[in-house]
Amino acid sequence: MTYTRRLTLAHLWFGFAAFAVAAVLGAWQMWARSPLPAPFLTAESYFTSVTAHGTTMAYVMPTFVIMGFGYYVAETALGRPLPGQLWAWLGFALGVVGALMATVTVFAGRATVLYTFYPPLTGSPFYYLGVVLVVVGSWVWCVLMIVAMAGWKRANPGRPVPLAMFATVANAVLWLWTSAGVAAELLFQVIPAAFGWNPAVDVGLSRTLFSWTLHAIVYFWLIPSYIAFYTIAPQAAGGRLYSDTMGRLTFILFLIYSLPVGIHHLLMDPEQSNAFKFLQVSFTALVAAPTLLTVFTIAASMEIAGRLCGGRGLFGWIAALPWDRPMVLATGLAFFMLWFGGLGGLVNMSYGMNAMVHNTSWVTAHFHLIFGGTAVIMYFAIAYTIWPTLTGRTPASLRAQRIQLWLWFVGMMVVTLPWHYLGLQGQWRRVATFDYHNPIIAAWGPWVVVSLVGGIILLASALLFVWNLLEFHRAGAVAEEGRPLYALAVHPPRRVPSTLNGFALWNVLVLVLMAAAYGYPIAQFFLIDPPQAIWHRVDGGRER
Amino acid sequence: MIRADPEALDRPWRIWASIIIVSVLAFSVVFGFLVIPVIQGYAAGIGPYTAICRAIGVAPGAPPARQPRSEAQAQPTTQVAWSVELLRRLSHPAPAGAEVAAGCAPCHGERGIAPDPQFPNLEGQSAAAIYKELHDYKSGSRVNDIMTGMAQALEDQQILDVAAHFASSTAQAVDPTTVPITDALVVRLVERGDPTRGLPACNACHGATAGGPIETPTLSRQSQDYLGRQLHAFKNGDRRNDIYTRMRSIASKLTNREIEALAAFYATTSTY
Numbered sequence: 001m002t003y004t005r006r007l008t009l010a011h012l013w014f015g016f017a018a019f020a021v022a023a024v025l026g027a028w029q030m031w032a033r034s035p036l037p038a039p040f041l042t043a044e045s046y047f048t049s050v051t052a053h054g055t056t057m058a059y060v061m062p063t064f065v066i067m068g069f070g071y072y073v074a075e076t077a078l079g080r081p082l083p084g085q086l087w088a089w090l091g092f093a094l095g096v097v098g099a100l101m102a103t104v105t106v107f108a109g110r111a112t113v114l115y116t117f118y119p120p121l122t123g124s125p126f127y128y129l130g131v132v133l134v135v136v137g138s139w140v141w142c143v144l145m146i147v148a149m150a151g152w153k154r155a156n157p158g159r160p161v162p163l164a165m166f167a168t169v170a171n172a173v174l175w176l177w178t179s180a181g182v183a184a185e186l187l188f189q190v191i192p193a194a195f196g197w198n199p200a201v202d203v204g205l206s207r208t209l210f211s212w213t214l215h216a217i218v219y220f221w222l223i224p225s226y227i228a229f230y231t232i233a234p235q236a237a238g239g240r241l242y243s244d245t246m247g248r249l250t251f252i253l254f255l256i257y258s259l260p261v262g263i264h265h266l267l268m269d270p271e272q273s274n275a276f277k278f279l280q281v282s283f284t285a286l287v288a289a290p291t292l293l294t295v296f297t298i299a300a301s302m303e304i305a306g307r308l309c310g311g312r313g314l315f316g317w318i319a320a321l322p323w324d325r326p327m328v329l330a331t332g333l334a335f336f337m338l339w340f341g342g343l344g345g346l347v348n349m350s351y352g353m354n355a356m357v358h359n360t361s362w363v364t365a366h367f368h369l370i371f372g373g374t375a376v377i378m379y380f381a382i383a384y385t386i387w388p389t390l391t392g393r394t395p396a397s398l399r400a401q402r403i404q405l406w407l408w409f410v411g412m413m414v415v416t417l418p419w420h421y422l423g424l425q426g427q428w429r430r431v432a433t434f435d436y437h438n439p440i441i442a443a444w445g446p447w448v449v450v451s452l453v454g455g456i457i458l459l460a461s462a463l464l465f466v467w468n469l470l471e472f473h474r475a476g477a478v479a480e481e482g483r484p485l486y487a488l489a490v491h492p493p494r495r496v497p498s499t500l501n502g503f504a505l506w507n508v509l510v511l512v513l514m515a516a517a518y519g520y521p522i523a524q525f526f527l528i529d530p531p532q533a534i535w536h537r538v539d540g541g542r543e544r
Numbered sequence: 545m546i547r548a549d550p551e552a553l554d555r556p557w558r559i560w561a562s563i564i565i566v567s568v569l570a571f572s573v574v575f576g577f578l579v580i581p582v583i584q585g586y587a588a589g590i591g592p593y594t595a596i597c598r599a600i601g602v603a604p605g606a607p608p609a610r611q612p613r614s615e616a617q618a619q620p621t622t623q624v625a626w627s628v629e630l631l632r633r634l635s636h637p638a639p640a641g642a643e644v645a646a647g648c649a650p651c652h653g654e655r656g657i658a659p660d661p662q663f664p665n666l667e668g669q670s671a672a673a674i675y676k677e678l679h680d681y682k683s684g685s686r687v688n689d690i691m692t693g694m695a696q697a698l699e700d701q702q703i704l705d706v707a708a709h710f711a712s713s714t715a716q717a718v719d720p721t722t723v724p725i726t727d728a729l730v731v732r733l734v735e736r737g738d739p740t741r742g743l744p745a746c747n748a749c750h751g752a753t754a755g756g757p758i759e760t761p762t763l764s765r766q767s768q769d770y771l772g773r774q775l776h777a778f779k780n781g782d783r784r785n786d787i788y789t790r791m792r793s794i795a796s797k798l799t800n801r802e803i804e805a806l807a808a809f810y811a812t813t814s815t816y
Contacts, residue, residue: 042735043745158550199628256565273601278576286568433739498550499557509565516569524601534626540752 011068054115091140098133181212204271225378239305260517330381362423388479414454641709
């Protein structure tokens, strides 16, 4: 039982409850795009739903889950109480108020601008202020994570910070860097416009600032899953982590190479030049390095576990793994989805191929597989693993948890494989309805219906997940106390170089890379006099 | 056992990490900023200096291609170009607007409600919508026996003033005795369009919270006769001042019955 039990539970429950609501919207959106007649469907209701789904799934759910899990790791991995718990509750309150403010505004039809904002569209300021409050709440978390690690290091000079906490702080540092872009866009461009204070916007600058955030935010979402891969999954499988150093390098590489790469989201945009696109794409290619390091290290860790379980031969260890444990099962399924999502991502980052799939369902498929698939299935597994320590209870059978994970995996594949195919056929993103009487588009229809089936499977899995969490609170069986959660490394580190035990050097290098990658691309908007776009209100504001 | 000096253990990590990362940066800069643009520029007959400037973004164009320069003269559908300054002036009604408006009253009514249904109501329209149409009459983008002459007699400033005047003085003039004429087919067209014919919802641009162009007119409480004639004019190509032929392509797909039903619907509703 942890000191921060209520804090962690509050964050995770709020995040997962929002997730369940957004899952309903996601399934309805698939219905809307399919040839089958969907209820409540107008273009306005579709974009309201997409905005609410995106805002919840991208800003609310992951942020709360990451914060809750971070507080949990800070206490359990460091073995000392979390500093500044009142501040943590304040951050939680800011986030809850912000999330409610943003979603109520969206459902009131006052901010159907999609979660990526798309200036010069603008809506009610309450939507943007809500998002800002969520981000500010997460900044409180970032500071607390850094303070917690610094306090531990002072108390334990020369000792390596436990990997789970090192990675959590890497994520906090990453998020502080990451959120600066969108914060600048919101505070200096979008929110003043929503209040009617500035008449026009440089859309190129907004898109560039958003690109600063748009790629690294995915790593912010992914890192908890990688923490589970490195520190929880090997233990759950009954083995050891193959290499602690490899884990540290992975999280450092994520910090460095997920930031100066966002312009690969603007490859088709005219406001950035070829050389900066090349520079950022070359950094993007390096993001594959920590992923491949992880695939190797976790496969090696699992092989250790499999062989300890009696597995023999070249692949016999795979069958010998304890797949009945949700954490092990989720890790296997997450890796499977990571391959598909990663390969799709290689297409997206390649200039020529990206031109073919730009703004198509292919891209939607890619980020649903990486985030909705790999990251979120590990959120489930993390919840299943830590919930017994939070409630002190555990259900007698794990069968419902395994079914839920399989449903999520199957649903995600059934949703996204047709999206990839339809993207190659040219099916657009962000479109409410299609003309299925057109013979070319009619051929898409059956595949969209397949995706709808996938969406319903995902919805069933999401609801079963919430049910499974409730089971932890209702169960009679008492969870075992004191079972170690985090995996030991094969060679537990007794001392690591300070560069692998902190972030000072890496922050300097991030600064160098960001200055090179984003310095001129942002400065150009102030050096030349670019054309500005007049804001366009979607909330019936001043012009109409 | 000799304990290693922590600082000595750390130094190679610091140095090598920095060297590797800066080397990757240097590699990308050399290739992206120099080698590739020069080679691409050479293939396209562009000098190395220009190619590098283009790659960095300090000169317009891309290194791999000559900038095609079209000799064709653009023929815009309308001469109106929205700017912050124009919108600012439209949002500040001047007293001069009322004087110009006196000349409009015989046909459009003192409060913007036309006494004769062949003329449009100006009540409830935005300044941008009125400005756009008057300007189009003046420039010849839109043609009408009466209005072309009226608009050509006006100075630009007068057009601004009268548009701002009507937008600011007539917004609340609603006739409470109107009985709405609704029809499921029409409501469907207004709210959902008809994807099977590539028809967007009318609401997508004309709705109160819509994302349509700034000059999109309000259709609620417009004269039925006027609305029907405009849709027919778009349909047969007599009216051509819609950017990207938006309304011409929409109206050409509407049946005559739908046009009449839409005109009747909008004339009697105040909620869209």
